[in-house]
């Protein structure tokens with residue numbers, strides 16, 4: 001194994017050990033990463049058993065973005081131990097790919113077989129008004145970066161678990177699906193870039209998720225990706241984009257997103273799919 005991969009895994013083991021110690025929960029089964037727009041939904045997932053700053057755990061960086069709270073909770077969802085990250089580290093923070101994927105690696109080391117990755121993003125479908133939840137069917141990694149180290153060939157054909165998406169459709173048959181295109185950011189896209197995204201088959205644009213999904217799969221976890229459309233993508237409305245609008249859409253949708261997450265978590269299978 002590449003030395004950098006070994007080191008990333010060791011760091012995750014260390015963080016998981018401290019997490020078990022401080023939270024009093026030896027193992028978790030499901031991890032949830034709450035991105036912009038989703039943090040207000042955290043309280044609806046279950047009963048908080050422990051609430052820590054991510055910086056209480058080794059190798060986590062403090063958050064820089066408003067709306068990304070930088071906390072990690074152990075939550076009891078009707079008996080299921082769920083690890084909930086309120087906020088994440090982004091590529092544009094320039095801390096490197098291992099900082100971006102440390103929460104997912106720590107989740108795997110803490111025992112999680114499934115991870116739910118959420119984000120706030122721009123939508124390309126004019127029917128998706130701000131506040132629309134969209135399941136991620138697939139992604140295009142437009143960052144030029146990889147979160148894996150060395151000659152580590154990972155199959156990501158079915159990265160966003162078909163069976164977990166089917167389960168979400170049972171809960172809400174109207175949930176649309178989209179292809180998420182991750183840009184590095186931190187600038188939003190230009191209208192020409194959005195035209196390109198449409199041409200290459202993308203329907204959601206954001207600055208997270210793909211790196212974490214790839215690492216989760218490389219560690220054998222089953223991945224569910226959910227986007228909250230916080231704005232129509234650049235150039236679609238004639239209005240400029242801003243981060244405040246992203247946060248406001250999240251606040252407005254918090255109860256619905258929390259209820260959706262809570263229902264999905266309770267319906268998850270006990271075991272990861274064998275193809276994961």
Ligand code: HPA
Nearest residue numbers: 120121122205206207246
């Ligand atoms: N583009 C990129 N990232 C985003 C957007 C967007 O339009 N909205 C929220 N995050």
